[in-house]
Amino acid sequence: MGLVGGRLEERVRHTRVPALALEHVLAPYRRPGDDAAFEAFVARRPLHVEIGFGRPHFICDLAAQRPDAAVLGFEIKRRWVGAAARRAARDGLANLRVVEGDARPYLERLVPRASVAGFYILFPDPWWKKRHHKRRLFQPSFVELLGDLAMDGGELIVRTDVDAYADLIFEEVPDVGGWRLASTDAADPAQLALPRSHREKKCQELGIPAFHFRFVREDRP
Ligand SMILES: C[S@@+](CC[C@H](N)C(=O)[O-])C[C@H]1O[C@@H](n2cnc3c(N)ncnc32)[C@H](O)[C@@H]1O
Numbered sequence: 329m330g331l332v333g334g335r336l337e338e339r340v341r342h343t344r345v346p347a348l349a350l351e352h353v354l355a356p357y358r359r360p361g362d363d364a365a366f367e368a369f370v371a372r373r374p375l376h377v378e379i380g381f382g383r384p385h386f387i388c389d390l391a392a393q394r395p396d397a398a399v400l401g402f403e404i405k406r407r408w409v410g411a412a413a414r415r416a417a418r419d420g421l422a423n424l425r426v427v428e429g430d431a432r433p434y435l436e437r438l439v440p441r442a443s444v445a446g447f448y449i450l451f452p453d454p455w456w457k458k459r460h461h462k463r464r465l466f467q468p469s470f471v472e473l474l475g476d477l478a479m480d481g482g483e484l485i486v487r488t489d490v491d492a493y494a495d496l497i498f499e500e501v502p503d504v505g506g507w508r509l510a511s512t513d514a515a516d517p518a519q520l521a522l523p524r525s526h527r528e529k530k531c532q533e534l535g536i537p538a539f540h541f542r543f544v545r546e547d548r549p
Pocket residue numbers: 379380381382383402403404405408429430431432449450451452453465525526527528
């Protein structure tokens with residue numbers, strides 16, 4: 329699909345910064361042995377994936393809430409990867425693994441098709457400037473990739489407090505990659521059952537309204 333240029337294996341292998349040496353961090357291509365560990369982790373079911381978890385409130389609470397599930401998180405910022413891994417160690421979250429880096433090439437290459445029960449993308453970076461719009465996560469190719477990786481009946485949960493980003497999600501997601509809009513209700517029981525991310529807690533404190541999308545992957549023919 330080619331969402332991100334260059335060969336991931338080469339780019340990651342040649343990075344000079346060593347991967348974080350923490351039990352809950354996986355560094356495929358970057359650290360010998362982690363490719364197999366990653367492959368084994370994504371073979372677990374149900375598999376839940378958070379993209380851009382930031383401060384690790386949601387991902388750690390989800391892993392604690394769902395000890396039966398394998399919870400995998402991707403985050404570009406090393407400090408939040410470290411924070412999630414340290415909290416996972418402290419709280420004994422054996423079902424949580426985090427990867428430092430852009431989620432997209434890892435998803436594209438290393439996560440099996442029709443495997444993911446839940447994707448969570450909470451308060452994605454809005455990239456306000458027009459010339460930066462191409463950096464937004466929600467592009468048709470990305471939505472298609474998520475649809476390809478989701479199992480039948482799998483969910484895509486997206487939350488945002490940015491009106492323009494909510495419009496983009498309305499435009500980009502339904503009917504692409506097999507996603508059907510199931511709810512935009514913040515009081516949807518499926519949403520209420522989920523933890524809150526750091527940004528969402530902040531919005532609640534400050535009285536900023538947020539959009540809550542729940543998409544469901546249609547069954548494959
Ligand atoms: C606005 S913050 C929201 C953090 C958190 N989800 C929350 O709701 O509090 C967006 C986060 O996504 C991360 N991010 C953006 N693009 C990403 C990508 N392609 N892969 C992994 N993380 C990404 C950023 O580093 C940032 O921490």
